Amino acid sequence: MDFKSEMRGAILVIAISGNLDALTAPALADAISTQLREDKTRVVANLAGLEYTSSAGLRVLLNGVKAARQQGGDLRLAGAQPDVNKVLELSGFTSIMKSFPDVETAVASFA
Amino acid sequence: MLRGSLEQLARLRAFIAATAPQFGCGAEDVFALELACDEAVTNIFNHVFDDQMGEVQVELWRQDDAVCVTLDYYGRSFDPSQVAEPDLTAPLEQRPEGGLGLYFMRQLMQEVRFEFDAVKGNRLTMRRALGEN
Numbered sequence: 001m002d003f004k005s006e007m008r009g010a011i012l013v014i015a016i017s018g019n020l021d022a023l024t025a026p027a028l029a030d031a032i033s034t035q036l037r038e039d040k041t042r043v044v045a046n047l048a049g050l051e052y053t054s055s056a057g058l059r060v061l062l063n064g065v066k067a068a069r070q071q072g073g074d075l076r077l078a079g080a081q082p083d084v085n086k087v088l089e090l091s092g093f094t095s096i097m098k099s100f101p102d103v104e105t106a107v108a109s110f111a
Numbered sequence: 112m113l114r115g116s117l118e119q120l121a122r123l124r125a126f127i128a129a130t131a132p133q134f135g136c137g138a139e140d141v142f143a144l145e146l147a148c149d150e151a152v153t154n155i156f157n158h159v160f161d162d163q164m165g166e167v168q169v170e171l172w173r174q175d176d177a178v179c180v181t182l183d184y185y186g187r188s189f190d191p192s193q194v195a196e197p198d199l200t201a202p203l204e205q206r207p208e209g210g211l212g213l214y215f216m217r218q219l220m221q222e223v224r225f226e227f228d229a230v231k232g233n234r235l236t237m238r239r240a241l242g243e244n
């Protein structure tokens with residue numbers, strides 16, 4: 001799993017690629033909480049390059065959404081691929097997280 | 112044989128991706144097996160081995176119109192019926208962090224059976240009917 005962060009205006013975009021499982025998820029959790037501590041609370045998780053996630057990855061995203069919303073922001077998903085979408089649906093997360101087809105739409109949704 | 116800890120998860124998924132198609136599994140079945148086995152082995156490494164090194168023997172085979180997988184390991188037992196099913200309709204603040212792994216396994220597999228034996232070892236058997244996507 002790799003991730004890189006960039007600012008698009010006031011929105012933090014974290015591009016996550018590869019595989020998210022119980023081994024790799026903690027590094028992403030650390031990265032998200034570091035950014036939230038720096039008051040970057042409007043976050044887009046770009047999942048276009050994410051090939052796989054288990055419930056461990058979902059837990060990180062769920063905690064990210066909770067923390068961001070508590071600080072008045074949000075964490076929104078973009079570009080989830082079919083296998084990742086299946087896991088999101090299986091978990092019922094699609095009803096509590098906002099998901100967009102691509103980063104541009106997700107970033108624009110904060111406007 | 113998986114020997115180690117969570118770094119073995121990628122090896123486990125690669126084994127399933129390489130092996131399952133030989134038993135007639137389509138892409139949907141391979142996805143289901145990878146996720147269910149990942150969740151099962153994560154739970155074993157985290158909750159049975161307590162994040163220490165451990166061993167899990169993995170076997171995959173075809174039985175009639177189903178694909179089966181067994182995970183054999185030693186360690187403590189638990190009562191699967193006591194693991195509450197997560198409420199997937201709860202609002203964000205009330206979503207539990209745990210319990211999703213076993214829920215996924217039960218959603219993806221037609222059968223999830225735990226057997227515990229302190230002497231012979233524990234066995235988790237999962238069965239997925241093929242062609243029921």
